[in-house]
Amino acid sequence: MSEWIKVCALDEIAPQGSRVVESSQGRIAIFRTAEDKVFGLHDKCPHKGGPLSQGMVNGDIVTCPLHGWKLGLKDGEAVAPDKGCAKSFAVKLDAGTVWLKLN
Amino acid sequence: MKKQKLVVVGNGMAGIRCVEELMKLAPDLYDITVFGAEPYPNYNRILLSPVLAGEMTIQDIILNPLDWYRDNGIKLYMGKRVDIIDRARRRVIASDGTEAEYDRLLLATGSTPFIPPIPGKELPGVISYRDIRDTDEMIATAKSHTHAVVIGGGLLGLEAANGLRQRGMDVTVVHLMPWLMERQLDKTAADLLKSSLEARGLKFLLEKQTEAFIRGESGRVAALRFKDGLEISADLVVVAAGIRPDTALAESAKLYCNRGIVVNDTMQTYDPRVYAVGECVAHRGIAYGLVAPLFEQAKVCANHLANFGIARYQGSVTSTKLKVTGIDLFSAGNFMGGEGTDEIVLHDPSGGVYKKLVLKNDTLVGAVLYGDTADGAWYFQMVKDAQNIHEIRDHLMFGQNSSVGDVGHAGNLSAATMPDSAEVCGCNGVCKGDIVKAIKTHGLFALDDVRKHTKASSSCGSCTGLVEQILASTVGGAYTPAQSKDKAVCGCTEHSHGVVRAAIRDRHLITIPAVMQALDWKTPSGCASCRPALNYYLISSWPGEAKDDPQSRFINERAHANIQKDGTYSVVPRMWGGLTTPAELRSIADVAEKYQVPTLKMTGGARVDLLGIKKEDLPKVWADLGAAGLVSGHAYGKSIRTVKTCVGAEHCRFGTQRSLSMGVKLERMLFGMWSPHKVKLAVSGCPRNCAEAGIKDVGVIGVDSGYELYVAGNGGIKTEVAEFLCKVKSDEEVMEYSGAFLQLYREEGYYLERTCHYVARVGLDRVKAAMVDDALRRKELYERLLFSLQDYEDPWTQAVQQPTLRREYEVIQIKEVAA
Incomplete structure (x- = not known):
């Protein structure tokens, strides 16, 4: 079983923004929503590999900056009619600190 | 909360479209029950003609398969006709006794074919043309019989006739009126149509009234007799003499009907719990028989069923397209003309082309196109929008693409002549065949849906x-044109850009949440389309008060660099007026080596692009460039980009004005200007125009006596030649007029609207009136521009100096525990 790994303080991610984490499993985008929920997705759009961390966050959805695909933050699934999925990672918020679990 | 119950009577295109719209708005509000008299799920009735003609199958035209009902939790009763509405107890009862209770009821009972009271109309072999059953019977009859007569030379009758002819029957079309499709075509177009249908083997009897259908020995119809005594053989008679709203159920429930179930602008009947949409409805005295209006009604009705209560249906302008393969015919609006109207006509009988445009007071009110319908959608849009066509009147007849410049589809202007394998969308590599397939498979009617599914x-x-x-x-007629005028900003709101801009200005709104609250946004935090628009409207309307929200900007504007396909960025330092120095060039060369920049390129805007820089290196690159005095070139923004110049009177032997210094002054003045879309300028020192000012948002051309100003040019997607604005004498005037024009655009332009689109929308005359003729207003505009640009700081320098801003660029390193 993998462990929770400390990422950063919540304050270091802008609301409706994201940060990129370098990991042994590639780059992971950590998102913070307007309601301070946090999510983690492989930083690669299933469409053409765009860095999702650079997309705009609305509700629980991120819009890829390259061609506008929309992906759910919870599971990385593309919003219909597009089909595809970015791998998601467990992320939690605990007392103002963001934690990540690698798969 | 317990769900309310919605019962829909009518499982056709209008009723189900309304349910679909409702699901988008409020998927969990109702338990939905649908009754349909036909034993099929919702299908595309418009496409029965291609089925009859053997070009499609029933399976192809199903819009909502049974899975759709199941997946959306909708209870569907197929093949059950509702006979009774018990309004007192709020329930409906079908002929087999099935009951359903409702909190709200939606009637979408459609229409019934009108069969004139002709003796013999009940004979076997005399049918109408309305549904799958009729179509099947026609297909079956065509296999065993020879002579078919179609009564009615309207849209439906001709499609039926064509289909039966395709199936090998000998077909005669009987029409009461002097020419075909008299409700959609004038006589000239109708005669062309008749000739080409005759060439396909159809026969026509015009101005003939049927007296009786005559019974044959077999018991089925055998012939038809006219009032003038003529008799013709007929094994099959298809009556397509019009439709009548099916109001029987509504009338039995004592709902007020008058040539349709009468509804108000919210699609509500006289019983507030009962709504109605589709062909069964009379709205402001009109019952529509085409699909596009029904979809508009469905959308409005869904809005009210979802308790949003803000949409109104105000009637539709309709267009018609005949779905007979190989015949191109289009009509819209008032195509007959009449008093107070002008007609522009192009008629080439040998070429088989006829076009008539009907104008009234500089607006297009109707059009008939035969043989070449490529511009049908364009004309229809203008009719719908009542757009003032004064400025394009002289070339209106030659269509949308009569001017130069559209690229990306190999010069094709007419879809009809393109093979399925031809590329339509050069950006996304989508061929005509892909688009047609998606339209058929997914049952698409609107441009936006086609875009979503195909990316075309x-x-x-x-x-x-x-x-x-x-x-x-x-x-065909089910095509729903995209709304160009007053189009909603995005799916998050019903409001148009114009309404949103006005509200921000008039109600002094200064934050995005305030706008969303004041205008009842449907989503809690907007989307990637509306947020950048709102952010721009706020900072341009209330400079100094509204705070810029970086998170509501597209990544390029947030990172102050252009994202590339591999996730790296490109950096373009500003070179004022295209001028640079050895120190700047040296600095660029040093940075390129130090950060191993893979590609260095001259941009079209006369500066250097450093491509392939990692995001985390951006602040370091900017710090190095900044040391040599280089600042952001905003090559990434909906903002001032460049002022291109020629060398002008400073060096050139032909130069009449000092274009280099003029260009530098303009670019310095506009530094940091955000705008609805990108803005490019050019200054040429003489009319040879080496700076290509004729395709810029503002083009300045030096002449011996001063400067000519041109506006609203565009060198991009569709080349637009800039229009002459006015002539001025001094450099100061160039600054003031250019600044005032751009400020007008900044204040009135819609987000992502280039100056050429803005000027096309409001008209050059209005722009001139506001900032050429009105000196006071020009000065005010100019001052407002300068006010909003004061104190602008280079974003690169800021990112270098402020640690909180720099965080955007930093990658987080984590400590992984060895497993």
């Missing part, structure tokens, strides 16, 4: 007209 015309948009043509020719 969703990037640069230059092929939009072609995609619309393909859509219109595939679905």
Whole structure:
């Protein structure tokens, strides 16, 4: 079983923004929503590999900056009619600190 | 909360479209029950004609398969006709006794074919043309019988006749009126149509009234007799003499009907719990028989069923397209003309082309096109929008693409002549066949839906007209034109850009949440389309008060660099007026080596692009460039980009004005200007125009006596030549007029609208009136521009100096525990 790994303080991610984490499993985008929920997705759009961390966050959805695909933050699934999925990672918020679990 | 119960009577295109719209708005509000008299799920009735003609199958035209009902939790009763509405106890009862209770009831009972009271109309072999059963009977009859007569030379009758002819029958069309499709065509177009249908083997009897259908020995119809005594053989008679709203159920429930179930602008009947949409409805005295209006009604009705209560249906302008393969015919609006109207006509009988445009007071009110319908959608849009066509009147007849410049689809202007394998959308590599397939498989009617499913015309948009043509020719009258005027900003709101801009200005709104609250946004935090628009409207309307929200900007504007396909960025330092120095060039060369920049390129805007820089290196690159005095070139922004110059009177032997210094002054003045879309300028020192000022948002051309100013040019997707604005004498005037024009655009332009689109929308005359003729207003505009640009700081320097801003660029390193 993998462990929770400390990422950063919540304050270091802008609301409706994201940060990129370098990991042994590639780059992971950590998102913070307007309601301070946090999510983690492989930083690669299933469409053409765009860095999702650079997309705009609305509700629980991120819009890829390259061609506008929309992906759910919870599971990385593309919003219909597009089909595809970015791998998601467990992320939690605990007392103002963001934690990540690698798969 | 317990769900309310919605019962829908009518499982056709209008009723189900309304349910679909409702699901988008409030998927969990109702338990939905649908009754349909036919034993099929919702299908595309418009496409029965291609089925009859053998070009499609029933399976192809199903819009909502049974899975759709199941997946959406909708209870469907197929083959059950509702006979009774018990309004007192709020329930409906079907003929087999099935009951359903409702909190709200939606009637979408459609229409019934009108069969004139002709003796013999009950004979076997005399049918109408309305549903799958009729179509099946026609197909079966064509296999065993020879002579078919179609009564009615309207849209439906001709499609039926064509289909039966395709199936090998000998077909005669009988029509009461002097020419075919008299409700959609004038006589000239109708005669062309008749000739080409005759060439396909159809026969016509015009101005003939049927007296009786005559019974044959077999018991079925055998012949038909006219009032003038003529008799013709007929093994099959298809009566297509019009439709009548099916109001029987509503009338039995004592709902007020008058040539349709009478509804108000919210699609509500006289019983507030009962709504009605579709062909069964009379709205402001009109019952529509085409699909596009029904969809508009469905959308409005869904809005009210979802308790949003803000949409109104105000009637539709309709267009018609005949779905007979190989015949191109289009009509819209008042195509007959009459008093107070002008007609522009182009008629080439040998070429088989006829076009008539009907104008009234500088607006297009109707059009008939025969033989070449490529511009049908374009004309229809203008009719719907009542757009003032004064400025394009002289070339209106020659269509949307009569001017130069559309690229990306190999010069094709007419979808009809393109093979399925031809590329329509050059950005996304979508062929005509892909689009047609998606339209048929997914049952698409609107441009936006085609864009979502195929991506065609969703990037640069230059092929939009072609995609619309393909859509219109595939679905015929069901084509729903995109709303161009007062179009909603995005799916998050019903309001248009104009309404949103006005509200921000008039109600002094200064934050995005305040706008969303004041205008009842449907989503809690907007989307990637509306947020950048709102952010721009706020900072341009209330400079100094509204705070810029970086998170509501597209990544390029947030990172102050252009994202590339591999996730790296490009950096373009500003070179004022295209001028640079050895120190700047040296600094660029040093940075390129130090950060191993893979590609260095001269941009079209006369500066250097450093491509392939990692995001985390951006602040370091900027710090190095900044040391040599280089600042952001805003090559990434909806903002001032460049002022291109020629060398002008400073060096050139032909130069009449000092274009280099003029260009530098303009670019310095506009530094940091955000705008609805990108803005490019050019200054040429003489009319040879080496700076290509004729395709810029503002083009300045030096002449011996001063400067000519041109505006609203565009060198991009569709080349637009800039229009002459005025002539001025001094450099100061160039600054003031250019600044005032751009400020007007900044204040009135819609987000992502280039100056050429803005000027096309409001008209150059209005722009001139506001900032050329009105000196006081010009000065005010100019001052407002300068006010909003004061104190602007270079964003690169800020990112270098402020640690909180720099965080955006930093990658987080984590400590992984060895497993």
